[in-house]
Amino acid sequence: MLKTDCLKGPGFHERLLRLVYPEKCIFCEAILPETAKISTCGSCYACLPRYGRGFERAPRIPWINGLFASFIYEDSVEQAIQAMKFFGRPRAAWTFAFLMWEELNKHPLMPDFDLIVPVPMHRRKRMSRGYNQSERVGQALGRFLNIPVVDALAKTRHTKPQSLSSREERLKNLENSIRVPDPSVVGGLNILLVDDVVTTGATLSTCAQALHEAGASWIFAAVIAIAGK
Numbered sequence: 001m002l003k004t005d006c007l008k009g010p011g012f013h014e015r016l017l018r019l020v021y022p023e024k025c026i027f028c029e030a031i032l033p034e035t036a037k038i039s040t041c042g043s044c045y046a047c048l049p050r051y052g053r054g055f056e057r058a059p060r061i062p063w064i065n066g067l068f069a070s071f072i073y074e075d076s077v078e079q080a081i082q083a084m085k086f087f088g089r090p091r092a093a094w095t096f097a098f099l100m101w102e103e104l105n106k107h108p109l110m111p112d113f114d115l116i117v118p119v120p121m122h123r124r125k126r127m128s129r130g131y132n133q134s135e136r137v138g139q140a141l142g143r144f145l146n147i148p149v150v151d152a153l154a155k156t157r158h159t160k161p162q163s164l165s166s167r168e169e170r171l172k173n174l175e176n177s178i179r180v181p182d183p184s185v186v187g188g189l190n191i192l193l194v195d196d197v198v199t200t201g202a203t204l205s206t207c208a209q210a211l212h213e214a215g216a217s218w219i220f221a222a223v224i225a226i227a228g229k
Helices: 012-020 042-047 075-086 092-105 123-129 133-145 167-174 202-213
Strands: 066-072 115-118 190-198 218-226
Touching (some): 066 092, 075 092, 075 190, 075 218, 092 218, 115 133, 133 190
Parallel strands (some): 115 190
């Protein structure tokens, strides 16, 4: 059952805006009540393909001490993530972050994190899209978990899209493309690296290696969804 008691409802101006532009479920686009606190309906919430494994070892993703995925990347979850990334729906990040927070709280052995670090986006791609969806999710998740969020990673080289590449091609494509401009920001800290989807793990591995080389202590990763399961 969807419980949002911990969230504040929309303010007066937001509710007025929703009279003209109704809030919709990010999964099925059903119109939601103007008082809705997150953008999902009860029916979609009940049917989400939850991964349900907590933090687990990910041998194929070097430098990551544990990987957490909230959902399986399929059906309505896949469509909603695609819409958030490619069809100008950054507001979905708040709903996804809340759902991730819910899933994280189901597992009592959650590590202690000092810092949330979103997976970076090259400035050219960010200018084209207008936002970094992983950063939006990370910022919202930080509010729910009460953990500071820092853009400690920088993508220094524009790389080709990863979706149709093999794991080896992805790693080569990402080689020397991500760094930590200020190692003092992450030195000795336990990091939660946040991204939207993990497929081969190449992006998370490259980011985690940069954090490790900058002196981070433990590096975990949390994603909205995991593909290929």
